[in-house]
Amino acid sequence: MSDNTVKTKDGLMKAEEPLMDHFTSKDYKDFYEPAQDSYLFIDSLLNDASSLKSMNPYICLEIGSGSGFVINYLAKLLGPNNGSRLFLATDINPKAALATVKTAQRNSHENLDVINTSFIQSLERLKGHFDVVLFNPPYVPTESEEIKLGGIAASWAGGIDGREVIDKLLPQIPHILSGKGFFYMVLVQENKPKNVISIMDTYGFNYKVNISNFLLINLNAKNNNILSSSVLY
Amino acid sequence: MKILTYNMMSCSKKQCVGKGHPLKLDCTESQTLTQDFQLEFIKNMIPRLDWDGIRAVAPMFNINLGDNIEGQLENEEFLKNLFKLVVNTKIIKGKLTCPSCNREYFIENGIPNMLLREDEIYQDIKE
Ligand SMILES: [Zn+2]
Numbered sequence: 001m002s003d004n005t006v007k008t009k010d011g012l013m014k015a016e017e018p019l020m021d022h023f024t025s026k027d028y029k030d031f032y033e034p035a036q037d038s039y040l041f042i043d044s045l046l047n048d049a050s051s052l053k054s055m056n057p058y059i060c061l062e063i064g065s066g067s068g069f070v071i072n073y074l075a076k077l078l079g080p081n082n083g084s085r086l087f088l089a090t091d092i093n094p095k096a097a098l099a100t101v102k103t104a105q106r107n108s109h110e111n112l113d114v115i116n117t118s119f120i121q122s123l124e125r126l127k128g129h130f131d132v133v134l135f136n137p138p139y140v141p142t143e144s145e146e147i148k149l150g151g152i153a154a155s156w157a158g159g160i161d162g163r164e165v166i167d168k169l170l171p172q173i174p175h176i177l178s179g180k181g182f183f184y185m186v187l188v189q190e191n192k193p194k195n196v197i198s199i200m201d202t203y204g205f206n207y208k209v210n211i212s213n214f215l216l217i218n219l220n221a222k223n224n225n226i227l228s229s230s231v232l233y
Numbered sequence: 234m235k236i237l238t239y240n241m242m243s244c245s246k247k248q249c250v251g252k253g254h255p256l257k258l259d260c261t262e263s264q265t266l267t268q269d270f271q272l273e274f275i276k277n278m279i280p281r282l283d284w285d286g287i288r289a290v291a292p293m294f295n296i297n298l299g300d301n302i303e304g305q306l307e308n309e310e311f312l313k314n315l316f317k318l319v320v321n322t323k324i325i326k327g328k329l330t331c332p333s334c335n336r337e338y339f340i341e342n343g344i345p346n347m348l349l350r351e352d353e354i355y356q357d358i359k360e
Contacts, residue, residue: 083266083269094344111235115345122242125281
């Protein structure tokens, strides 16, 4: 892991990880505990700290926020936490939604609102206004039926190739993001990331004209080695 | 949940797209924050706000925005009151009701539960 600092034109930037000591291992039976993919996620955000700050996002969203670790980290990274941005988080699991609220309270983040919903259901009117969208999907390949189990299974069960939940969101991404928006997603090799890229390409994510930026994070769940982490423009 | 978030939400049902807002708010517990006024942020949020929704809830929190909202968008006093309402006011407990289908959504611990039941999803797709 990094030492939580990154050099920017404003000098050395540092972001503390959110405090998570309000949860015990018992709590993590009900929602996803920050794991290697979560740390990879915040490392990627830290690496992009400079461009995220200069993009100056007004509305940031995490879909499937679980414990709230990642979105609270982003709020810290983009600070100061003073009413100049809105952070939103959704989770289909009510216990995860409550966990995200508790993590925001523990970290004194007053500008994070949490909605118990599926993807961005009920937030459709905000389509095209999300400047940052974070998604650590349920990417583990499972039987299709496992997706419907609910509870903590919703945090990992991804169906065939681990792609069934991911593929529901992909067509929505171009409509959800604002013109300057960044979309971050975790993928593993089993998800066929090259195919995900080509799908995003057909949705008009032409990074060369820089309409939107798409950071694809690949990690291999099997042996936990990071295969690649790349920004496509 | 901030009034800002509430204001931008709509009914979860597909059949209510375009008419499932502003949701009717019943607030039984709220919280007031004391964050400093952010002019740039509030100006940026203005085009996204539903003014019917703002007009309906401002009196509930004793915030007077005047009668002519559209004429005051450059008035700093108005913008400060608007900031107080949408950014510094949080709904902790209450209920949202769809103006189109009357579906009720409950808010607990500041979290609105916008999930539809299986039978509602089925019905929604069918219609
Ligand atoms: Zn409705």
